[in-house]
Amino acid sequence: MTELSTRHGLGRILVFVYGVFALSATARALVQLATQASTAPVAYTLSLFSGIVYIVATWALATERRRVALVTICVELTGVLVIGTLSHPDDLDRASVWSDYGNGYGFVPLVLPLLGLWWLWRIGRSTRPTD
């Protein structure tokens, strides 16, 4: 039996999904900044920020750093809600994965932080944090 931890069981799948988003959000931002940085520097920097948030969340969940994971996922949820509200649904060149609440990514960016928080809450109830 594996003990309940951030990276076992459902957490195993969660870490991988976070990893996929870390890769896609960061790669997307780097392409934007490398090829058209002057078009919308603020939006593309925000795009890079979302990528970094996913990288930190992936790392924290994969290495059992629950406090870091909690803070990062809260930032992620705030990000997708704020950017989702401020961005326009009809904006064809969506600037980040959080634009329009992650509509361009099947709304996974909106569901993922909720899943992450639920998972941290669930394992937190049954085991004592290690850090």
Place this chain on the structure above:
Amino acid sequence: MTSLQIALTALAVVVALWLVVLIARDRQPDDWVYGSLALLELGLVVQLVIGLVRLGGEHEGVNVAAYVGYLVGSLVILPAGFVWSVGERTRAGTGVLLVAVAVIPVLFLRIHQLWSV
């Protein structure tokens, strides 16, 4: 989509369904699964080569950086999923493979969109 993408999507769907069966029956992936994943990865390498050759021809309006980014980035998903999956030989580990396989057709759609502007 190209015929290669359609064929690989069909393979990905079959593998995904088989992984669902394995998860439901609490069985570990067999050689058939790993062989299919290797075949999918090989197909992605072929897609990268074809994609780069296509860029040698007419590609007015195509976002080249994003297009190449997707072609190269798609190669990472399956190996990463495999490594992360074998670290935990449970239903969840098999679930990681399911997510990895499910991502591939989505990438095809994006690559197709990027090419047909």
